[in-house]
Amino acid sequence: MLRGLTFQISANSFFQTNTKQADVLYKLIEDSARLKGDGSEIVLDLFCGTGTIGLTLARRAKHVYGYEVVPEAIADARKNAKLNGINNATFVKGDLNKINESFGKEFPKPDIIISDPNRPGMHMKLIKWLLEVKAPRIVYVSCNPATCARDLDYLCHGVEEKDLGGCYELKSVIPVDMFPHTPHIECVCLLELR
Numbered sequence: 001m002l003r004g005l006t007f008q009i010s011a012n013s014f015f016q017t018n019t020k021q022a023d024v025l026y027k028l029i030e031d032s033a034r035l036k037g038d039g040s041e042i043v044l045d046l047f048c049g050t051g052t053i054g055l056t057l058a059r060r061a062k063h064v065y066g067y068e069v070v071p072e073a074i075a076d077a078r079k080n081a082k083l084n085g086i087n088n089a090t091f092v093k094g095d096l097n098k099i100n101e102s103f104g105k106e107f108p109k110p111d112i113i114i115s116d117p118n119r120p121g122m123h124m125k126l127i128k129w130l131l132e133v134k135a136p137r138i139v140y141v142s143c144n145p146a147t148c149a150r151d152l153d154y155l156c157h158g159v160e161e162k163d164l165g166g167c168y169e170l171k172s173v174i175p176v177d178m179f180p181h182t183p184h185i186e187c188v189c190l191l192e193l194r
């Protein structure tokens with residue numbers, strides 16, 4: 001049980017190992033997302049895993065679209081939506097390192113984007129797409145401060161060698177101790193469109 005929702009997971013799906021702190025992490029993400037709560041907003045949940053973040057936000061959103069590469073995780077996310085009586089969430093299997101021009105055509109323009117990649121961070125194709133789509137807010141969740149700093153820099157200041165301009169302002173970075181007694185740290189970063 002996380003944020004009042006029940007999750008079923010299978011062996012190949014990612015799931016936060018520190019469940020107690022996962023509750024803290026997801027609450028912080030919800031707070032950073034600052035959904036109006038009137039059911040008018042579109043949420044895009046990138047690297048959605050079993051749907052945890054998107055499903056916690058779905059209660060206050062118009063619709064959530066989740067993308068994830070592991071098919072078992074997508075099957076879990078769909079099951080978890082049903083299990084919790086949530087019918088405004090769509091989960092799609094896709095490799096976010098290989099997006100092409102059609103990415104973004106199958107969902108409305110997002111009001112808020114959550115991006116929670118694994119340690120390598122986001123592919124340049126995804127950075128480019130984010131800089132083009134210009135969602136009002138991005139909540140970037142990361143367990144790797146090095147790739148996190150790189151991706152935040154790209155989103156705020158652009159990528160000179162790709163001729164991409166940055167368009168976000170970093171509003172906050174909140175560390176969460178997901179891995180006690182280790183040097184590792186998770187961060188929840190809020191970016192707002194300039």
Ligand SMILES: C[S@@+](CC[C@H](N)C(=O)[O-])C[C@H]1O[C@@H](n2cnc3c(N)ncnc32)[C@H](O)[C@@H]1O
Nearest residue numbers: 014047048049068069070095096097116117118
């Ligand atoms: C840090 S986990 C976050 C999962 C989920 N947001 C959560 O909180 O449980 C990163 C997720 O990204 C997925 N992933 C890794 N590479 C990907 C890619 N190229 N395209 C789409 N998803 C990917 C992983 O399978 C994993 O589920």
